């Protein structure tokens with residue numbers, strides 16, 4: 001044992017060498033002492049580690065260090081924070097330092113020995129290290145090497161890269177090997193195919209034999225499910241089947257089964273089938289007949305055929321008897337006559353005289369004019385005025401008024417009216433409904449005794465009811481055109497004029513009275529007028545009258561009519577011969593005829609119709625409630641009032657006068673008229689609403705008709721029946737409160753076959769009519785529906801009656 005060794009052992013209870021350090025530290029500076037103490041501690045730990053390693057404590061150390069390998073993650077987690085991570089790193093570095101220190105313990109010992117040598121102790125002789133100690137040192141070194149080593153991230157990445165490179169290299173080698181094998185196999189297979197082809201049929205037979213043998217072998221209990229291929233390669237049965245299928249076309253296609261409830265179209269092919277064959281250029285040119293022979297189609301020589309035909313023709317003429325020739329001629333004539341007859345019968349109705357019109361012609365005729373009728377015994381419509389059977393005097397007046405041809409509603413309603421049948425007439429706006437009830441009415445009156453001093457006190461023969469004063473006055477003007485030449489008197493009884501004045505007008509009696517329900521009821525109540533001999537009643541725009549709350553007034557008026565001439569509520573009411581007959585020969589009294597006309601006929605009118613009409617014939621032109629086809633309907637989605645005004649001003653500049661602007665409020669009428677008049681565009685606007693005096697209302701309308709004003713701003717008062725020639729544009733500044741009013745409003749333009757434009761400003765407040773409006777616009781070929789309306793929720797389902805108004809307070 002050396003002295004140094006004895007030094008190691010000097011410390012009581014301390015580790016070997018520990019005491020020596022302590023002794024040395026005592027003789028040094030405090031700093032040095034501190035450092036050495038740390039060194040000691042490190043050595044102390046190393047010592048303990050090495051001792052642990054010996055007594056099996058290595059496992060615990062391994063586990064700790066393996067945690068460190070994982071990047072200190074676990075230790076970081078364990079210690080719960082970044083600082084602890086840093087600590088762990090520090091401790092690792094520390095340990096690493098310790099390890100390197102311990103690995104160079106030999107040098108350390110030498111240093112220590114030198115230190116010792118430098119001490120004042122007597123100089124010790126350099127002794128070579130003992131075998132025992134060397135072994136111990138080696139062991140320690142080995143242990144130190146076995147200790148897990150901390151690797152930096154970069155090092156780990158480098159190792160991973162190396163490992164990956166090795167793997168890739170190994171994989172590449174395997175692939176290369178496989179590729180070579182495959183190439184060899186392919187070459188061998190090609191050689192075999194080549195050999196087989198050379199042997200041809202025999203080789204196939206051989207192959208079949210081989211397969212048969214294989215099968216036989218199997219059936220003989222040979223469980224081996226493989227046979228040898230031509231090159232001696234052992235083929236499994238499945239492989240043989242696959243080869244057979246592939247080369248002999250034995251592919252068994254799975255049949256497509258169509259399930260009963262499968263609504264989808266089932267294709268004949270599977271999704272994985274190759275259907276691209278049609279793209280093959282071979283199939284792009286389908287087979288067509290080939291020209292061959294002597295350049296003729298399918299080898300037929302037409303010249304040859306012709307000459308042969310001539311031969312047979314000649315044979316026929318020479319061999320035929322005279323009788324046969326005559327018969328052939330006769331048959332030819334018969335066929336020609338038949339054809340002519342068919343052609344003649346199939347002429348257009350306009351080419352036929354009335355007596356040659358057949359049922360089919362009338363059907364075509366009605367289709368041409370979109371006439372549809374309901375109710376029994378409907379007479380044929382009128383093709384021309386001359387065929388109408390009207391009194392020549394009436395015809396003369398019609399010609400004088402300038403109605404060249406009857407309009408669709410006139411074609412059907414007039415003959416029904418002439419049969420003294422009750423009628424409900426529905427036709428689009430501006431289609432001439434007024435004349436369709438006026439003309440039969442005049443004819444009807446012409447068959448009654450002339451009014452004289454005796455009978456004029458019993459009141460008029462005919463009564464026309466209209467919802468608004470303007471409409472009543474307009475009907476009066478229209479009636480006067482016909483009535484005056486025929487010598488009939490016509491008086492209008494409407495509000496806004498003095499009753500006395502109207503009574504004065506009737507002083508000489510009047511065959512025809514045109515009235516609004518309110519004023520007429522007033523007159524009847526005041527006994528200014530009686531309806532004792534009134535036998536012809538017209539309710540124009542009947543739906544509007546009910547809408548405006550005139551139903552009770554209308555009932556009152558109709559109940560004031562005589563009941564003695566009421567039609568029976570039986571099939572007789574449909575019998576023209578009975579209805580045209582005078583009830584009383586002596587007085588010439590006739591059955592009462594009641595008619596209703598409108599462009600729209602909502603269900604509410606049915607109540608009135610049921611009560612006062614007897615077996616009416618219902619004549620509809622086109623579709624009931626349909627907007628006139630000659631009007632181009634446009635809808636603009638605008639809610640902002642200022643934007644509406646700007647747009648309106650733009651439109652007024654664009655279109656020629658006369659123009660009608662509809663609003664829902666009286667005050668809006670005046671406000672817009674003021675705006676137009678002050679715009680400086682040279683446009684003059686007048687207003688028409690219920691707040692104006694009758695004089696002002698009439699003046700506004702007459703100014704528009706005469707051209708003195710270009711724009712009429714009106715409420716729904718002017719919405720119905722008002723007939724102003726050539727209105728080019730209707731603006732619904734406010735959307736109408738219901739679809740019927742809308743239809744009538746836009747019907748102020750595009751009248752009597754002329755075209756017109758209607759622009760509607762639709763706001764978010766009009767959702768109640770969105771649905772009906774969308775439906776109406778959809779039916780029209782000329783309408784444009786904005787997407788905001790088309791896709792709006794309110795336009796999807798029918799809403800409530802919304803703004804449908806009762807009463808005439810607002811007009």
Ligand SMILES: Nc1ncnc2c1ncn2[C@@H]1O[C@H](COP(=O)(O)OP(=O)(O)OP(=O)(O)O)[C@@H](O)[C@H]1O
Pocket residue numbers: 402403404405406407410427428429430431432433434435598599720721722723747751752
């Ligand atoms: N057969 C005809 N030939 C030419 N013009 C006609 C004919 N019948 C009527 N008219 C003219 O057509 C215009 C519209 O007629 P009318 O006012 O009777 O239509 P309407 O169907 O009653 O319209 P609304 O439903 O708006 O009241 C009028 O100017 C009228 O003079």
